[in-house]
Amino acid sequence: MPIENIPEIYIKDNNEIPDLFAYDFKMTHDVVKSKVNLGMNMFSFLQVGKKQVHFANTSIAVNSKQSLLLKKGNWLWTELLDTEIIYYCKLFFFSEKKLIDFLNKYTNNVKPYQEEVPYFVIENDHYIGAYISSLSSNTFVNHKYSDALLVLKFEEIMLYLLNKYGNQFEYYLHSLISKQVSPFKHIVESNVYSNLKLEEIAFLCNMSLSTFKRHFASAYNEPPGKWLQDKRLQKAKELLEGGELKASEIYLDIGYNNLSNFSVAFKNKFGINPSDILH
Known part of the structure; x- marks a missing residue:
């Protein structure tokens, strides 16, 4: 099974990987345990279907009532259609640079935190539902202020989740810039x-x-x-x-x-x- 390099396969100009990137992902058939090299940290806002991800030390399964923040790395993921004929999710990628900029701007200088798992499960609510609807890749194409808009969308979801989950989410964000690798x-x-x-x-x-x-x-x-x-x-x-x-x-x-x-x-x-x- 070939390894999928994400988000590179979604970007037309592979010579330039943006610091922030939104992508509308659709699928019409089940994919079981595909090998993914996730090169950037990523929000997966699942709208229709089910998703399971195997990490180095654990695994997680979510449905459309939840979203995931995934740490970059080599993962195996399974995407399954539900009752609908199309699997649909919004993906939002962000670089370590943008994450560090955000943490420096809004959070405390906490000690390096070693996370137990390389994911964070987000329980969707009305606000997140509205946010997902606004996060379409079409919105940021050929738009004079697309880069500035993406920064605002990134800060918006990060600030909302900091408020929703408090220290738990803040510590997790800091763990994403840790360079420790599981033995x-x-x-x-x-x-x-x-x-x-x-x-x-x-x-x-x-x-x-x-x-x-x-x-x-x-x-x-x-x-x-x-x-x-x-x-x-x-x-x-x-x-x-x-x-x-x-x-x-x-x-x-x-x-x-x-x-x-x-x-x-x-x-x-x-x-x-x-x-x-x-x-």
Whole structure:
């Protein structure tokens, strides 16, 4: 699957990436776990459909009642149509320079803050709904004051969210200019029980699959496929022994695409079928 460089693919003149950029995104088919290299921090104002994003250490799913502020980086995202035939959202990108300008102008000089997650979920309300309606890429094309208008729109949503969420949002904004990168092991171990494939975890580590396998073998003294399978099967055994869940209810959550493959792997490791575990 090719990597999509965003927002570059939306900009006609790739030689010049603007500091602020609004884009109307529409789609007529589902896209599952596309590889995205997000080169700028971005607001995703979802209007119709559902969105899920896998980050290095976690994942988040939202619908049209929520919006997301996403940190730049290598992410996997899934965009799903809802009852409508078109998936529709407004994207608003901003550079680190514009963010720093804003923080210097309006916020306190807080200590560097390490965020737990690379996203901020925004609960939409009437004001945000009206804001989204006003944020159309057509508004800022061939407009004498388009750059100035975009700065105002950027400051408007930032100030509104600072007022709405207070210190929580302010700290998050400061974390966006942090240069800390999640360590390799933290990314791997955060995805032990996800249903991501090896190449998808490698992508979140910003590595090719072959490089990822080398790093993994060096860090864990074991091939990643076997290590992950053992961890996931051990977790499955614990869940089944708890007595409240069946194999058919857990196989997807621990990385198997079908019940049959899970049952075979389980029996190969433990010598019994998942259904034979006594509660």
